[in-house]
Amino acid sequence: DAGVTQSPTHLIKTRGQQVTLRCSPISGHKSVSWYQQVLGQGPQFIFQYYEKEERGRGNFPDRFSARQFPNYSSELNVNALLLGDSALYLCASSLNPAAGQGSTDTQYFGPGTRLTVL
Amino acid sequence: AQSVAQPEDQVNVAEGNPLTVKCTYSVSGNPYLFWYVQYPNRGLQFLLKYITGDNLVKGSYGFEAEFNKSQTSFHLKKPSALVSDSALYFCAVRPRGSASKIIFGSGTRLSIRP
Structure with missing residues (x-):
């Protein structure tokens, strides 16, 4: 089975522009989470979506938004890009996070x- | 504040020797604990997780991790290191009651010399 796929692989934007990143989860997975990994640091949680609803949000400004589609794929949008937004953006999928409860699901x-961002 | 600490930025080990990558956490309750590995220009790959039960967890590629509740630690270990184990390793925790948020450590670069 194919793993989690993301597109594009690389992207160069200038300050003030907007960007959309895409993610397709593993087949059968209904939850998608987004993380930002700045060089030299661990990933930071941005969002989680399950069944097209936001189920968790990290400490990121409103310039960051996301959505999940009926096929469980997801998009992350970032508006008004800043130099500090330069990072590796990771998408993770899991089966069923059982929102509101402790979940053992692996991402x-x-x-x-x-x-x-230049 | 909830946090995960990986006190060593880099660990150097000779091939064939045992390795340990340290992780401690500060999270209330009994969180779920994970180890991931990241190779250059790749995403994170899942190695193992601790949910409950036996304190020694076995995972992929011969790795194992030991959970110590009193020391709030979850150290990653391997009895005999391979050059191909060289990569960036991340410890992560998910607080119970949190369906989504995973807190990652800052990572430890493991370098195995032939």
Whole structure:
């Protein structure tokens, strides 16, 4: 089976622009999470979506938004890009996070999208 | 504040020797614990997780991790290192009651010399 896929692989934007990143989960997985990994740091949680609803949000500004589609794929949008938004953006999928409860579900990560803001 | 600490930025080990990558956490309750590995220009790959039960968890590629509740640690271990184990390793925790948020450590670069 195919793993988590993300597109594009690399992206270069300038300050103030907007960007859309895409993610397709593992077949059968209904939950998608987004993470930002700045060089030299661990991933930071941005969003989780399950069944097309937002189920968790990290400490990121409103410039960051996301959505999940009926086929469980997801998009992450970032508006008004800043230099500090340059990072590897990772998508992870899991089966069923059982929102509101402790979940043992493992998250499986895609290869990421490398965003460079100039 | 909830956090995960990986006190060593880099660990150097000779091939064939045992390795340990350290992780401690500060999270209330009994969180779920994970280890991931990241190879250059790749996403994170799942290695193992601790949910409950036996404190020694076995995972992929011969790795194992030991959970110590009193020391709030979850150290990653392997009895005999391979050059191909060289990569960036991340410890992560998910607080119970959180369906979504996973907190990652800053990572430890493991370098195995032939």
